Amino acid sequence: MKIFLDSANLNELENCLKRGIVRGITTNPSIISKEPKTNFVKHIQKMADLCKNYNQILPLSVEIFTPNASEMYAQASELLQTIDYKNINIKIPIGWGELEVIYRLSREGIPVNCTCLFNEAQCMLAANAGAKYVSIFMGRLKDIGADPLPIISNVRELLEKTNSQAEIIVGSIRHARDISDAQQAGAHIVTANMKFFETMAIHPQTTKSVDGFLEDFKQWLSPIKV
Ligand code: E4P
Numbered sequence: 433m434k435i436f437l438d439s440a441n442l443n444e445l446e447n448c449l450k451r452g453i454v455r456g457i458t459t460n461p462s463i464i465s466k467e468p469k470t471n472f473v474k475h476i477q478k479m480a481d482l483c484k485n486y487n488q489i490l491p492l493s494v495e496i497f498t499p500n501a502s503e504m505y506a507q508a509s510e511l512l513q514t515i516d517y518k519n520i521n522i523k524i525p526i527g528w529g530e531l532e533v534i535y536r537l538s539r540e541g542i543p544v545n546c547t548c549l550f551n552e553a554q555c556m557l558a559a560n561a562g563a564k565y566v567s568i569f570m571g572r573l574k575d576i577g578a579d580p581l582p583i584i585s586n587v588r589e590l591l592e593k594t595n596s597q598a599e600i601i602v603g604s605i606r607h608a609r610d611i612s613d614a615q616q617a618g619a620h621i622v623t624a625n626m627k628f629f630e631t632m633a634i635h636p637q638t639t640k641s642v643d644g645f646l647e648d649f650k651q652w653l654s655p656i657k658v
Pocket of ligand 1: 438458459460462463547567569571572602603604605623
């Protein structure tokens with residue numbers, strides 16, 4: 433399973449890049465609004481430049497920020513022209529007008545991440561329209577009392593049955609455990625904040641084992657008493 437970073441924070445991005453642990457980056461307008469106010473395109477360019485500096489041309493999902501479907505294509509084209517990076521993916525929320533934009537961009541070879549998906553029907557429409565990624569929001573499904581896991585499994589099965597190339601990204605992660613649950617349910621990719629990766633790297637038995645090794649070695653290294 434691939435892990436993507438769900439953040440627009442330059443520090444978090446660099447920390448992930450220097451560890452080589454993520455295979456892509458996802459952002460959305462709320463995530464960007466958590467960063468210090470600056471020019472939107474300049475900020476995305478900084479993220480892209482960091483990836484280039486680390487020689488990791490990862491897919492970088494940038495969400496359009498107009499609610500008007502007829503303006504989405506123009507905004508996406510402008511972003512693609514202004515940002516100097518070979519792997520910009522355009523993130524578009526699902527919707528009737530939006531499907532037309534997803535289809536148009538996909539036919540032009542632009543990778544689309546269709547976002548804010550909450551059920552099988554939405555995912556299949558997005559995949560049929562040519563979206564490269566279908567992003568299911570796990571935490572927000574739980575927020576309304578729904579169980580995201582069967583939805584993820586069903587979508588995976590449907591994508592496979594229809595020979596679709598689309599990949600499932602599960603986002604809206606609230607606990608480190610959600611990451612393995614989503615993976616087991618059939619997610620191709622999980623996108624999450626860096627804090628969850630830090631948690632995943634830690635296990636009390638690892639700490640205990642390493643402390644024990646160092647303690648034993650310290651005693652062995654100490655001068656032999658004669
Ligand atoms: C995924 O691409 C989204 O950015 C994201 O995970 C949204 O999650 P939230 O519910 O934490 O806003």
